[in-house]
Amino acid sequence: MKRRKFLYLAAAASITPLLAQCNRRRSSLPLKSFPRFSSTSGLLDLSLTAQHSTDIKIGKQFAKRMTYNGHSPGPILEVQAGDTIRLTMANELGEPTNLHYHGLHISPEIDNVFREVSSGEAYTYEFQIPSNHPAVTGWYHPHYHLKVASQIFNGLAGPLIVRGKLDEIPEVQQAKEEVLVLQDFEPNFPDDEALSTLAKRWGREGSIQLVNGQQNPIIDLPQNGLLRLRLINASASRIYQLKLLEHPWFLIATDRGAIAEPQEIETLLLSPGERADLLIPGQIEPGDYGLLSLPYDRGLAEMIQGIGNHAKQVPGVALPAETTIATLRYVEGNRTSPLPLPKALIPVDRLPNPSTTREFLLNHGIDTTAGSNSFIINGQSFVMDRVNTQVQLNQVEDWHIINKASVDHPFHLHTNRFQVIERNGKPEPLLAWKDTVSVGGYESVKIRVRFEDYTGRTVYHCHILDHEDQGMMGIVEIV
Structure with missing residues (x-):
């Protein structure tokens, strides 16, 4: 980590415990139910x-x-x-x-x-x-x-x-289930036409982090039971780095379904569009446990630091802050013995070797054919009727996603799921089904995809949605 970036995050961390404490004091309303x-x-x-x-x-x-x-x-x-x-x-x-x-x-x-x-x-x-x-x-x-x-x-x-089958596993079926939609919000946010160039270029964020439209709601965790959380990052740009404070939690599914067995994790990184299912066993000392959103630098730290206090006055530019976005609270359950975690989930079959490998370069730049000077993939910005990539139905391909920019560009493919094979040239440890993958500044990720069942035109794009709107999207035609 660069020294300036480290100092920036350290400074943010030093001022945010008070914010987190304020959030904890606000924790009095239960998680509201959805229609x-x-x-x-x-x-x-x-x-x-x-x-x-x-x-x-x-x-x-x-x-x-x-x-x-x-x-x-x-x-x-x-x-x-x-x-x-x-x-x-x-x-x-x-x-x-x-x-x-x-x-x-x-x-x-x-x-x-x-x-x-x-x-x-x-x-x-x-x-x-x-x-x-x-x-x-x-x-x-x-x-x-x-x-x-x-x-x-x-x-x-x-x-x-x-x-489907994941929900029929007995331990999963018996778990209490909650859906958490993660969004950020900014009071008195300007109309899109009046939004600053900085916010659009970096990707708009709000200073208030919400779970199901609430600040730090209380989520009941039954003692001796299991709590299943379905997490959805529905923010336009914010990348969440989540930690369940002083309590174990276990990943059981990613974007496109279950993994092979529960995986205990320390932190969970969710870029816009990503989802994750987790199981939390109510088997330690009863009490309140905070679900923290930790400061995360999308590659903007030095730029925000460079404009100093002006950043606080720019709607859509949010300084990183540790925030308690929800509080898990033990409640009396109906079990006298602990409900165990499932030992196995759903097998994930590794896709076969690809017949074709393609390269996708994500960058900032000018595409005169699109009238764009913002974001490009392989030198091109999005044009509504231009097919950027053509693939064959049922073909397996490796796509090497290379981020040539200093800022994160999460990559999303519509219609078909994929597996992450490598990150920065090293094998990805977890075999899982995905449709969105975080690609940090100057990182590279190799994904493997089979184009199954359907022909037609769909898209791939950066899921920092201001970047997508400004051209970081391409059309893939399946024939």
């Missing part, structure tokens, strides 16, 4: 209205947010593999929008990010979840180009759960 729509007889039939709401309570204030059915985050959608979803979305935002089903393996003709649902109109998405779809924690959110960052930052996101 939930679950499939019945193999069908989930619902309507969502994307709208502005002025009565969303955050702490002691009311905020104007973009919502689904008046809620931010939006309702939980819950289905089984093989079910059909029929979702009618009405747009009352006053600007175009659409929906992306992040984490689902469905046809790009359905999960079509090029579709426009104009203001005042409605569109019905109808599709079947494949019968062999893995159990996943997914989410739905807008993906209308040039509006993605602003609409998600302003609150448009909701959980989408596909249940």
